Amino acid sequence: DGGITQSPxxxxxxxxxxxxxxxxxxxxxxxxxxYRQDPGQGLRLIYYSQIVNDFQKGDIAEGYSVSREKKExxxxxxxxxxxxxxxxxxxxxxxxxGTEAFFGQGTRLTVV
Amino acid sequence: DQQVKQNSPSLSVQEGRISILNxxxxxxxxxxxxxxxxxxAEGPTFLISISSIKDKNEDGRFTVxxxxxxxxxxxxxxxSQPGDSAVYFCAASARSNFGNEKLTFGxxxxxxxxx
Numbered sequence: 001d002g003g004i005t006q007s008p009x010x011x012x013x014x015x016x017x018x019x020x021x022x023x024x025x026x027x028x029x030x031x032x033x034x035y036r037q038d039p040g041q042g043l044r045l046i047y048y049s050q051i052v053n054d055f056q057k058g059d060i061a062e063g064y065s066v067s068r069e070k071k072e073x074x075x076x077x078x079x080x081x082x083x084x085x086x087x088x089x090x091x092x093x094x095x096x097x098g099t100e101a102f103f104g105q106g107t108r109l110t111v112v
Numbered sequence: 113d114q115q116v117k118q119n120s121p122s123l124s125v126q127e128g129r130i131s132i133l134n135x136x137x138x139x140x141x142x143x144x145x146x147x148x149x150x151x152x153a154e155g156p157t158f159l160i161s162i163s164s165i166k167d168k169n170e171d172g173r174f175t176v177x178x179x180x181x182x183x184x185x186x187x188x189x190x191x192s193q194p195g196d197s198a199v200y201f202c203a204a205s206a207r208s209n210f211g212n213e214k215l216t217f218g219x220x221x222x223x224x225x226x227x
Contacts, residue, residue, distance in 0.1 A: 009153075033214065035217075040121065040219070041219055042114075042116070042118075042201060042217040042218050043156070043201065043217040044217075045214060045215075045216075048214055058214070090155050090156070092155070097207065100146060100158040100161060101158070101215060102158070103148075103155030103156050103157070104155050105153075106154065106155050108153070
């Protein structure tokens, strides 16, 4: 089955630690995205990538980093510089110029 | 600056009636609009879309209306069913250049269908 897989579904980390969220897709999409959702807020774009080895900052990139070494994979690292890392993180993909994005099931990160 | 606004955080509708979810936008460069449905602890799923060259798009029980002059769109669900209870996000895209597409999301409206 084609789709987007995010792992893990739940993640707990101590404050000050970096943590990497995984996102893999087998939809053959060139574009991939990371969003963050907080309670009562919409999805906010962290980073996006239109092609391998290239990515762009979204609206709230500070404290995050990404890589795009393979078309299928777009991991997100939440660094210790991110002041409020506890959130629900969503990965998505689409064809470049496409009309809809396909989302993974999300990773809920809790930093204690 | 919130470019896509959903001013109603929640809406309750009786089963069988019409649900109307509203969305306003401020960026006149937006030319494609989408609605996504999201259940708790899951990713959003695409529901329906509309291009700025149209003012209406229908898919089964779901119809989206676009009023470009008012920068307003709405999603109508009729008849509403219990499985429609979810958070609905409005999203907009400005496909100005190849490779620059991204979605701007609204804050969502939680729809509750009352049996």
